[in-house]
Amino acid sequence: MENGQLLPETVLESATGSSSKLLSLLIDIKYLLKGKVLVANVLPVFTAYWLALYFNGEPFIDHLGLFLLTMAGSTLVISGALILNNWYEVDLDKKMVRTQKRPTVTGNFTLKTVLWSGIITSIMGLVMMLFTTLEAAVYSFLGWFVYVVLYTFWTKRRYTLNTVVGSVSGALTPLIGWAAIAPVYHIVPIIMFCILFIWQVPHTLAISINRLEDYTRAGVPMLPVVSGVEVAIRQNLIYIIALLPFPFFLISSFGWFFFLFATSLTIGWILLAMKGSQAKDVKKWAQTNLRYSLIYLILILIVMVILTSLS
Template sequence: MIKINFFKDLKYLFKRFVLIANVLPTLFGFLLAWKYYEVSFTNYFPSFLLLIIGSGMLVAGALACNNWLEADVDKLMERTKNRPTVTGTMSLKTVLGIGLTLSISGQLILLFINFEVALYGWIGWFTYVVVYTIWTKRRVTWNTHIGSLSGAVTPLMGWAVIEPAFHVIPLSLFLIMFLWQMPHTYAIAIRKYDDYARAGLKMLPVVKGYQTTIRRTSIYIALLFFVPFMINHLSVMFYLLISILNLAWFIISLKGFQTKKMKSWADQLFISSLIYLMGVYTLYLIFV
């Protein structure tokens, strides 16, 4: 029973879906570079393993540090009631120790791959833990932009295992990830509006209202139309399919202006955001 409870605590501490959602784009960036440069997977397999382990530990460490920093507000929210910092099954000292140990270990493992991978990992960790969690989340509504920056560097980490990420393909993915996370996060903030309002966190729907959130959601999704055209050497089918995917998500965003059932619309926006991102990943893997 103790072991079961321990692993259950880790599941909530590391926010398992958030952990997976941050590691997968890293692996995707690697696979895309591997395909693009047509290098031997066998030669890069040790680095691939280090990438999985290092990025997983670094993200898990950042999430644990986030739990430690937000223990006071987590007690006020329904969505975070099962975190060990709220239930008391782990002390704050233990959570901090886990967070720092995993963060440092993950960073060192990424450094074994190369400096660029480790640099992107550090940027992601610092922006999420320090700039987002400590400096902005309780103060300003544009905290979402900082959190989005943290998640957007993940494809760059994967690509940089094979070649420097200052290349139009990984940079386009960086922009897609950055813009995508705003509507995705706004959808979560609307779905959990009462939690954020009770905790006093400066999420856009809580501070500026639904109409402002819908407008900004539509703007960010509209901007996504232009990003794939940064890459000018792919087939017409790629641009057609990704534009159709973008248009479908944009239409869903516009529905927010016509509905009074905001949480129902936010559910649609959230689910469609996941479908959109998986569609983009698939199209990149097929055509790039």
């Protein structure tokens, strides 16, 4: 320091340190919000909102404010649920390799801070959703309640059924987006709910098979932990097969191309699932199954948006 002023080197070091702290904070927030999980839940909200505009003959630009409010509110509600999940499951996360970077485990965020962040974020999101439509707000609350109370607090540590319970929460996301524009008694949001509900089971089974040691160490009663990997592989196949009929119900809404495209994706997933029982490296197969499930969901939702955009 010269004449009370910082030297250039000191300024540079200070700026670098501040950038590093900011980056570290953002990384912690990403792990706290389970970044990929957050995106996977917000994407159906956006898709259903877009589709509701199309099928109800409403121009997007006339509802831009409502769109921003719906996306912000639903994102906050989902984020709040994920934060509370991290707060409650810190003891489990400490025992699992894949969750070691979460700030609740590293201690970068205090549990009190995380708890209040989850509560405040949830309340803010739900209040914002009340300014969309009451129906959208109700679905937002139900999704939050199922994930936080019925899944996180009640079933995850007790029953293998936890996967199915958690799937209900994720399946409600398209209903939120659609209900912001119109009531959900339409074939499109109903089928989207069914697809997302069933999709989440093989998606989660793939994670639990791939991370079997983690869940076993933590004592979480996932299906492959309690009943064995072979049972989980069979259940995985059954749920994927159950996805086959749903594109048929959307032919009148999206046309034959969507039906053929979605059915082809499902058949491809079935063929992959059938290899599980003969796989030499079950973990590698589960990882491939997990990636396919994500590709499946993203492509289904994107094609829905593209087809309605081109109409």
